[in-house]
Amino acid sequence: MKHLLIIIFTILITDFYYFPIEFVFLPGVNTKMLLAGIGLVMFGFNLARYRMGQIDKGFLWLSLAALCVSFISYISIVINNTPDHSFTGYIISMWVWLGGAYTVIEVIKRLHGKISMPIVCNYLIAVCVIQCILAYIMAIYPPMLEALNSILGGEKYMGVTEGRLSGIGAALDVAGLRFSAVLVMIAYLMANIRRVNLEKYFIYYVIAFMIISVIGNMIARTTTMGIGLAIAYWLYSSKSFRLRDLNKQMIVSMAIVCISLVGIVYLYNTDYTFYKNIRFGFEGFFSLFEQGKWEVGSNEILLNHMIQFPKTFHTWVIGDGYCYNPLVKIGGDPYYTGPVYHGFYMGTDIGYIRFLFYFGVTGLMAFVAFFLMCGKICMSKFTNYKMLFFLLLMVNFIGWVKVATDIFLVFAPFLCIAIGGGNSLNSDDSSKVYSAVCQEG
Secondary structure, rough: HHHHHHHHHHHHHHHHHOOOOOOOOOOOOOOHHHHHHHHHHHHHHHHHHHHHOOHHHHHHHHHHOOOOOHHHHHHHHHHHHHOOOOOOHHHHHHHHHHHHHHHHHHHHHHHHOOOOOOHHHHHHHHHHHHHHHHHHHHHHHHHHHHHHOOEEOOOOOOOHOOOOOOOOOOOHHHHHHHHHHHHHHHHHHHOOOOOOOOOOHHHHHHHHHHHHHHHHHHHHHOOHHHHHHHHHHHHHOOOOOOHHHHHHHHHHHHHHHHHHHHHHHHHHOHHHHHHHHHHHHEEEEHHHHOOOOOHHHHHHHHHHHHHHOOOOHHHHOOOOOOHHHOOOOOOOOOOOOOOOOOEHHHHOOOHHHHHHHHHHHHHHHHHHHHHHHHHHHHEEEEEEEHHHHHHHHHHHHHHOOOOOOHHHHHHHHHHHHOOOOOOOOOOOHHHHHHHHHHHHH
């Protein structure tokens, strides 16, 4: 019982990191910031206790890359004389996420006595499954939503008032990208289930994948990207995916899938809440079957209204210094007279275009380089998981076609493992750890 309570506590800490929330009694401070503060103390303690005086070179270069993004952002707003500091503090944001991730890694390490890639992935998977289940429960049981609303401040559920499903701090495309990242983790672990010696979890991964795919799409249709990447990876790795070694698990998994499909059809025809949300989450598929063409409301807005590019050489190079629409953003520019749409400058929330208008090609290339460096560091530290990190990079870069949200927080826990997670692993231990995980399960 005690061990179960500790696991629940660890899942809660991981959730506070992955989907930060703000309480009414701590206005302006979210759980990510609290975890970052705790992580700073823990990191200092470990430095003193284990006498780790050297800073990993990869982290030094990564920090310089984030500083470059912040510096170019600052140059843009100075040259353009704008007050929009959306990315000038990215270096600080990076280290806050790392601080929060460090706390999560330390808690997990103390619970399990070790830290590894599969363990971290499993906790992130558990968090996303729980968020999806909670989102649906709140949709069918409003008193729970009202109770949580009374103690949560800040953005609360970010869109639940619009009639969309939302978890606790998990909503809109922010949640969609994070769900997509977890879906590719599930896909990777399932395809390499014997290599990581986690066969006993195969059925649980199937269940988790279905829950996140269905309810996650009800929360944010960006989750579809994760489903697509997962299927693409399964097709790519099908030659090495030895299904014959998983006969029992595959039979049970297929049974679960069939029962789930029957349940989905039943709820679609009997429960209005489910009917409404499943049609929203899979609008494109319903449109294809019912009208013979793929049509999604948000995609139509994106294609018909949001694709526009800078018209001056100056904007292409260094941007206009605006990310949010100054008339909507608090503390914005009172002299701005441009269009107002969804709170974004030039009426577009397409990530790549927003970056171009904010700090031009210069800033965009610096931002891309930052994430490529994240991927490179993780791939070099954990060579057996290169494809997983490639998939995560794909989630980030494909996601920018839709929104400007990034997924550095997904890389942060693995980056913390790479430098030791306290006193555990270091850059020379990745292959040993992988072998140990395979032996210990």
